[in-house]
Amino acid sequence: METDRTRPGQEYAHHRTRKPRRLRATLLALTAAGGLLLTACGAGGGSDSNTSNATDRTGFPAPAPAVTSGGDDGSERDGEQTGTPDDKIVPPPDYLSTFALDVDTASYGYARRALAEGRRPDPSTIRPEEFVNSFRQDYDRPDGNGFTVTVDGARTDQSDWSLVRVGLATRTADSAAERPPAALTFVIDVSGSMSETGRLDLAKKSLDEMTDRLHDDDSVALVTFSDEAETVLPMTRLGGHRGQVHDAVDELETQSVTNLGAGVETGYATATEGLRKGATNRVVLISDGLANTGDTNADSILDRIAHERRDHGITLFGVGVGSDYGDALMEKLADKGDGHTAYVANDADAHKVFVDQLPQNIDLTARDAKAQVAFDPETVAQFRLIGYEDRKVADDDFRNDKVDGGEIGPGHTVTALYAVRTRPGADGHLATASVRWLDPNTRAPHEESGQLETDALHDSLNSAPATFQVTAVAAYFADTLRSTELPGNPGLGELASRAHTLAKETEDKDVRQLAEAIDEARRTD
Numbered sequence: 015m016e017t018d019r020t021r022p023g024q025e026y027a028h029h030r031t032r033k034p035r036r037l038r039a040t041l042l043a044l045t046a047a048g049g050l051l052l053t054a055c056g057a058g059g060g061s062d063s064n065t066s067n068a069t070d071r072t073g074f075p076a077p078a079p080a081v082t083s084g085g086d087d088g089s090e091r092d093g094e095q096t097g098t099p100d101d102k103i104v105p106p107p108d109y110l111s112t113f114a115l116d117v118d119t120a121s122y123g124y125a126r127r128a129l130a131e132g133r134r135p136d137p138s139t140i141r142p143e144e145f146v147n148s149f150r151q152d153y154d155r156p157d158g159n160g161f162t163v164t165v166d167g168a169r170t171d172q173s174d175w176s177l178v179r180v181g182l183a184t185r186t187a188d189s190a191a192e193r194p195p196a197a198l199t200f201v202i203d204v205s206g207s208m209s210e211t212g213r214l215d216l217a218k219k220s221l222d223e224m225t226d227r228l229h230d231d232d233s234v235a236l237v238t239f240s241d242e243a244e245t246v247l248p249m250t251r252l253g254g255h256r257g258q259v260h261d262a263v264d265e266l267e268t269q270s271v272t273n274l275g276a277g278v279e280t281g282y283a284t285a286t287e288g289l290r291k292g293a294t295n296r297v298v299l300i301s302d303g304l305a306n307t308g309d310t311n312a313d314s315i316l317d318r319i320a321h322e323r324r325d326h327g328i329t330l331f332g333v334g335v336g337s338d339y340g341d342a343l344m345e346k347l348a349d350k351g352d353g354h355t356a357y358v359a360n361d362a363d364a365h366k367v368f369v370d371q372l373p374q375n376i377d378l379t380a381r382d383a384k385a386q387v388a389f390d391p392e393t394v395a396q397f398r399l400i401g402y403e404d405r406k407v408a409d410d411d412f413r414n415d416k417v418d419g420g421e422i423g424p425g426h427t428v429t430a431l432y433a434v435r436t437r438p439g440a441d442g443h444l445a446t447a448s449v450r451w452l453d454p455n456t457r458a459p460h461e462e463s464g465q466l467e468t469d470a471l472h473d474s475l476n477s478a479p480a481t482f483q484v485t486a487v488a489a490y491f492a493d494t495l496r497s498t499e500l501p502g503n504p505g506l507g508e509l510a511s512r513a514h515t516l517a518k519e520t521e522d523k524d525v526r527q528l529a530e531a532i533d534e535a536r537r538t539d
Contacts, residue, residue, distance in 0.1 A: 048095070055071040080257070098183075108407040109391050111464055113402045115182065115383040115420035115428045115449070118348065120334050122148040122488075123357030124341060125495060126527065129534040130359075131337060135495060139341045142492035143401030143430065149484050149524055151427040153183035159379040160184070161449045162420075163464030167434070168472035168482060172504025174395070176471055177486055177502070178432040180387060180447040180464075184379045187425030195293040196376040197230070197249060201281035203301035205272035206240075212236060212359065213335045214268055217300045220364040221263045226250055227369055233293070235284050236262050239277025240269035241307060249288020275309030276300060282319040285328050294376045294495075299347065300333045312346035313339040329378075329421050333367060349404060349413035352381075352421045382419035385430060386412045387447045393440035398433045399498065400489050415452060415459055422451070431489050433501050436468065444468050470527025480520050484528070487513050491532055506536045 032328075121144035128135040153164045153345045164181035200221065225234065230253030236246045247262040289295055309315050322328050330353035332344045339357070348355040356371075358364045384407055389397050401408075411417040420427065436444070441449040448463040472478040475486050487509050493500040494509070504512075513529035514524075 017309075018064055029115055038370075040385045060403050077103065078156050101107075108409060109389045109394065109397075110386060111389075111397065111399050111432070112384060112386040112407045112409045112412050113399065113430070114349075114405045114407055114418065115385060116143060116349070116354065116402065116405050117147055117420070117421055117422060117426050117428060118144045118345065118354045118356070119148045120144060120332070120341065120345065120355040120357040122174070122492075123359060123363065124334065125338055125492075126531045127337060127357070127359040129531050132534075132538065134535070136380040137496040140492050140496040141345075141401055141404070142489050142496075145488040145492040146401070146429045146431055146485055149481070149488060149528070150483050150522065151181055151183070151428055151429060151485075152479075153181040155183045156185050157187060159453060160384070160451060160460050161380065161462050163449055163462050165445065165447050165464040165466040166470065166478075166482065167444070167466060168475045168478040168486070170475060171504070172501045174435050174438060175501035176432045176436060177475070177482075177489075178397075178445060178466060179297040179482055179485055180385065180430040180432070182385065182428040182449050184422055184426050185424050187423070188377070190435070194377055195231045195233070196373070197233045197235075197285070197288055197293045197295045198228075198372075199237060199249070199281050199288070199297045199377075201239065201243075201277045201297055201301075202266060202300045203272060203274070203277065203299075204238045204240050204266055204268050205304075205306075206268055206270055207272065207302055207304050207336065207338070209268040210336060212337070213302060214266060216335060216358060216361070216364055217333075218263050218266055219361070220358070220368040222260055223365070224368040224372065225252065225256055225259045225263070227373055230254075233288060233290060234259055236261060237277060237281045237284050238266060238336040239273055239280065241271045241273055243276040243280035245280060245284045248284065248374035249290075255421075262478075271307040272301075272305050274303070274305035274343070275315045276309075277301075278315050279318050282322040282328060286322045289326055289328075294378065295328045296331055296353075296376070297526065298331045298333065299344075300335065301340075301344065302336035302338065303334060303342075303344040304336075304338065305340065307345060310343070312343055312350060316347065316350050319425060323352060327381075328351075331354075331372070333358060335359075345404070349527060350418075352418070354420075368533050377424055378421055378454040378508070379418075379424050380422045381454050381457070381493050382417075383416060383451035384412055384417075384450060385447065385449045386428070387432065387445055389434070389445045390443045393436055393442055393444050394434055396435040398431060400431045401492070402430065412448075413459075415457075419451070429485055431485060435501070444471075480516055483512065484515065484516055484522075484525055487516065487529060487532075491528070491535070495535065495537050506532055506539070510536060 121141040125135040154162045156162050161182045167178040168177050169176045233249045233251050235249040238244055285297050332348040332355040334344050334357040356367045442467045446465045450461045490503045493503055510532040513532050515530050517526040
């Protein structure tokens, strides 16, 4: 089952004071056992936050109570808290953080669109991990399926606080000529709201361009939905039939209301009917996510097509469009549909998603991929996973291969950033990061790990590699937009200056766009 979502700013895990080294093994064993007993069942119950099971009237977990604890010498230690004001016993935290991998970028794309129009995006649409994962990284890559694990970090300007980066990378994508064939079912929103410029017209232009780039051995189906759903083109091999696909795309016109549930259900039925063994079978949903009739609940929509998803491995890729965008519904559909989301605001975005990314990354290199980071209690006092609130997994489900993870393709990197407060004068092992996944063909499980020592932390963010600095700026920018308090956040002015410097240093247009977005955010203050 899913636990209640943690409110931004309440995800810090507070840890007990340091005990004598001879008791370390005993404490670790007890802590791990306590974590197994106290972790919520199923996905969504990660325990990188020391919050109780009580909830407030909003349904969110209640904040961790403010408490104090004596140190080994009997003195109080600031921030290391173990008791409660009302004398209730609080379970000890476990130093583990577990989450399903996610390569979504829609939140960042939509935020850029909103800022370019002179408005601040709603804080509820800001997912920091999608900001962070919108930028290229230079992690080492494996030769075959699976992941490499890179762990590094840098100290911030705030005393004892560091940013720790966990980087996961898949193999380089095969050239377009070497990839497996694809069977793609496009489910296209043709409701009235899609008539706005930059919605259906952008989708049609993108589909036309992508159709010309796909292989003769690839197959395409088209499903439209408004008040009802209709298969306008069954699964069709492109060789000799591209004109038929172009004609079907050209005839797409907007109609009335948005029955997104019917569209997804018909799309999966069409994908199943045209299922191809040995090919990548995927549903691509293109919509503004503004469902207003029929089933509008992501869980029940996906329950109706559970058989197609689980037995046939058909994944869902969501492409969001429009200035008014139903972000929450699209994101949840993709997360629970074993896929991911992107947002397109203009021709350049559409070209990147449909022409560059989708055809190249049709293959899968890992299924049900999860990450788990174990922090050393002798060196770490507090930690917080930045983002991934909707992707948390119970710690004891890390090796439970029946629990859903993320589906990842070649050429991808996944970055998770942690705010970590080290103990004063701490020295030694800081964290071990592990990733577990299933082989996409055999479903055999595999794991890979990486470690970080305190002496490997960079002395400052400015002395860290450029890609690390970009990661930090993106995370701090998201933190500012959703009004939380990430340690070491220098504010928009300094972030803009750093981003412009990094854009010049890296000559990366994506970093330049980040700098421009921060400038636009400053103008909306």
